[in-house]
Structures are given as C-alpha cells and as structure tokens.
Amino acid sequence: MHFSAYMVNNITMIKNKENIIEVKDLVKKFGNFYANDHLTFEVKKGEIFGFLGANGAGKTTAIRILSGLSYPTSGDVMVAGFDVYKEREKVKKNIGYMSQKFSLYEDLTVKENIRFYGGIYGLSNKYIKEKTESMLERLKMKDIQHSLIGSLPLGWKQKIAFSVAIFHNPKIVFLDEPTGGVDPITRRDFWEMIYEASNNGITVFVTTHYMDEAEYCDRVSIMDRGKIEGLDTPGGLKKRFKSNNMDEVFLKIAR
Amino acid sequence: MIKQTKHIIKVNQLRKSYEKVEAVKGVSFSVSNGELFGLIGPDGAGKTSIFRILTTLMFPTDGNVSMMDLDVVKDYRFIRNNLGYMPQRFSLYQDLSVEENLAFFARIFGTTIEENYDLIKDIYIQIEPFKKRLAGQLSGGMKQKLALSCALIHSPEILILDEPTTGVDAVSRKEFWEMLIRLKEKGITILVSTPYMDEANMCDRVALIQNGEIMSIDTPAKIIDDFGRKLWAVKSDNIYQLILDLKKMESVDTVFPFGEYLHITSKADEFNEERLISDLEKVGHSNIRIQQIKANIEDCFMQLMQ
Secondary structure: HHHHHHHHHHHHHHOOEEEEEEEEEEEEEEEOEEEEEEEEEEEEEEOOOEEOOOOOHHHHHHHHHHOOOOOOOEEEHHHHHHOOOOOOHHHHHHHEEEEEOOOOOOOOOOHHHHHHHHHHHHOHHHHHHHHHHHHHHHHHHHEEEHOOOOOOOOHHHHHHHHHHHHOOOOOEEEEEOOOOOHHHHHHHHHHHHHHHHHHHEEEEEEOOHHHHOOOOOEEEEEEEOOOOEEEHHHHHHHOOOOOOOOOHHHHHHHO | OOOOOEEEEEEEEEEEEEEEEEEEEEEEEEEEEEEEEEEEEEOOHHHHHHHHHHHHOOOOOOEEEEEEOOOOOOHHHHHHOOEEEEEEOOEEEEEEHHHHHHHHHHOOOOOOOOOOOOHHHHHHHHHHHOOOEEHHOOHHHHHHHHHHHHHOOOOOEEEEOOOOOOOHHHHHHHHHHHHHHHHOOOEEEEEEEEHHHHHHOOOOEEEEEEEEEEEEEEHHHHHOOOOOOOEEEEEEOOOOHHHHHHHHHOEEEEEEEEEOEEEEEEEEOOOOOHHHHHHHHHOOOOOEEEEEEOOOHHHHHHHHHH
C-alpha cells in the first residue's frame, strides 16, 4: 500500500536527523505526586512534534522544564544541545515560546512589541529593523504596525505572537495551545506558518486540544497521568490503536 | 406558572455597542422549548455579549429579547429565578467547599440540595466523594461539574452555558456533551456557545456567528446540505508543498488543511481528478490521493466567512 511506504519513508527521514531535544527518565515530583513519571523521548531537528494529553496530564510541567523555567526532580534533559540543569540561560536563548494566555503586550503597538522582544533577545538594531520589515510584509500587516495589540482580533494577535516567538530564529519554538478560540480560517493560516517555520529548520513543539491539528504533526506524543502512553506518527498511532482518526486514538488512551 | 410558549427564547434585532466597537450587529434567533441550541463561533464573535444580555446582566443597546415570554430589561427578576447560567470563567467560591458552594446556590434560590437532587444526581455523584474539598482545589473537569450542578440546583427552565468546553481536553469535552444530552432529555432548554465546530453536531440547531453577525441558523444537517458545491480531500507525501502547489493552480479555488488531508474546491465546481494527479506528479508529488467528500460544519463555516 502507498500509505505504509510513505510512513516508512517519513520515519527514516526523521530518524536520520539529529536530536534537538533529548529527554531520558524525566521525573518531576510535587510532594508525593508524580507530575512527570519517567518520561523518555526525543525530538528531531525541524520536526513538528505534537504534545498531547488530557488536562492535568503533566504537559505544562514538562514544557516548563524543557524551556528552562523549572528544574526536573531527576532525569537527563538536553534542549538545543544544552543541559537544563546547568545551562538554562543558553536553553532560553535558543528557544521561542508562545501560549494562548500570554503572548504580547496589549498596550504596546505591533511594532513596539517586536522591538521589545528583539531587544530582550539582544538582537542588533539593524537585524530588528530588517526582520521587522520582512515579518510585517509576510503577515500583510504593514498598515497596522502602529496599532495597539489590544485593539486587534485574537487571530491576528496569535499570528503576530508566533512571528515574534521565532523572531530571533530559535532552534525550537514551544507553542502552548496557540489556536484555542481562533476562527477556523485563521487557525489554518496559523498552521501554514508552522509548516513554513518547520521547513526553515525550526523545530515546533506544540500542544493542542484540536485533534485534527494532531494530524498535522510529524509525530505525536499522548500523555496520561504523568506518563507518555503513545508516541508515533499520526498514522502509526491510528494503526496501533485501531482508530480512524486522532480523536479516537486520544479517547482510547485518555479515557 | 410559566406560560406555555413555542419559543422560550426570542431575540429580535439585538445590538450591543461598547464605545467604538459594535459587538452584536442586529442578531435575531429563537430557541424552542426543550431545544439544545448552539451558538458556534470564534472568540470575539459576540457570543458572550449575547449571553450576558439574555441572562439580564447587561442591557442591550437596541432590539428586543424575551425569555419565557418576559422582557429581559423589565422582568429581569423573574427571569433570573428561572435561569441557570454557567459563565465562561469559573465563578464559584474557591474558598468554599464543593458542598458549601452547592448549598449556597440552593439557598439563594430559596431551595435545598435535596429538593432538586434528582436533576443534578448524575453529575454531582461524580464529585460527591470530594464534597469537603475547597472548590479552588478541584481539577478543571471537577470544577466544571460543580459549576454545572450549581447552575441547575434551582431547577431552571433554561440553561445557558458560555463556552463550557473551551480549553478542555477531548475526553472531558465528550463527557460534558453527554451530560448536556441527558439534561436535554429531562426537558431543559439549553443554549450553549462553543468555538469548536465539531460540537455543532451535538445540537438540535445551531447559529453560526462571526463578527457580531449570524451567518446561518439551521439544523447541522441542513447547514451541511446548503454547502452547495463540490468538495474534495487531497493528500500527498508532502502536505506543506501540496498546499503551496494547489494554491498556485488556476483551477483551484480554496485550499484548507483538515487533519491528514487538504479540503479543496474548484472554481468550475469540477475537477478532472486524473489530470490533477498528473499535474501534481509533474511538480514532484508522490502518493497522491484524491476523493470527493461531503462537507462538514467547519467547511460550511469557512465558506460563509468568505
């Protein structure tokens, strides 16, 4: 069958690439509670990696550790070639982050937000100026560069927030429910931006509650109660859990 | 006490403006007695503004709204007594226990937990083992069940739920809808809003809303029938490249990713499938699959948006 041939090709393609995230036996305990219970996985360079799980499964805890905001209780975690115990600042410099809840400053304009984040990452004025131009061009948002972020529709904000999160050309970008509540057309524009970033070599680590979006990922991990219960390509997971789509896979794992 | 009425909720030319922004731009719809009616649309569509007016928490700028044949401005007291409302933000008392919250809401409506226990039993029984726990310390799913129990404890005629499933995982979403279906079977009229298009299929009728305007009101099946044009699902080994290549093609109208496929429409409403495959093969695509499919609610929503 064509499809399985594709699966094999795709997996070999991914396997040949270098690891950008390596997690081995990651444990994070809060008191006696295992929020992350011996997680082991790798993410390849340029991969779109879907990080799924029920509410409270431990996704946010893991993302906080991977982005250098919280220490693991035990286990080895390397992100972009740096150790999350000893090289947190280097980890932070090499990643981008956006979430639905926190993204941009509402009382700054589009351009001021870009300028601000560029400054935070220590980019040169020249780089900021040139990249701002090309970014606004790409987003077709030149006309609104002086508008306050707070005055824009959610979908626009999210597109700008994503562009800002990859403005410093990080090795990895973490997206925590980036498309929640966004209208269906903008949600798809957003995924095209994700594909584009991945094509340019940026690794995308994304969480979502939209199961159709899980299908857009190269590989998907599904967490339940602190553990990874499935990790494969969407095709591989559907086959293993005898499901027609990712929604069924998710229900079988997390219910 | 309540007059028999076919349309328990009637909204006529409702408008709401906030300073510069017109959030609701002349919206009309009605909900029948015992119906499960969905208001489907993204953030900023005006769903919460409409709900806050229907629940008598905010005045309309213009238009008429009646609930149970009573006016939301003049008769707000009576309406409030017969309405259950679950706002989007968790709005129970975090520093009261599960049991205390429920008892509190029962008491302000002049009733007791025991009196209406049958109505909430299915839902409350799932959180009853934690009844001594503070509401602030519950998991998301449990908070939601408590909020729903509190909204139902006075046995309202109408239940209004503002985005109860936003940010909720796929399993809990499914469970929540199962609870709503059971409540509907008990005869409660339910008005619910959601940004998840797939949830439209759980409703008797839906209104698709965008930018303060209703684009379509009907049963989910009828909305799908009204899509009115042919739709194809396509995939190949390189989905991103496929999006770019299809968008360049003269014959192609719209291209939207849907799970592992792209949904496409044609300007002429017809594709020569073999020709399309060979055109795509010429630009380097392999394992191309194409088949004509039936639209879903999200396809319809996007078509109406354009």
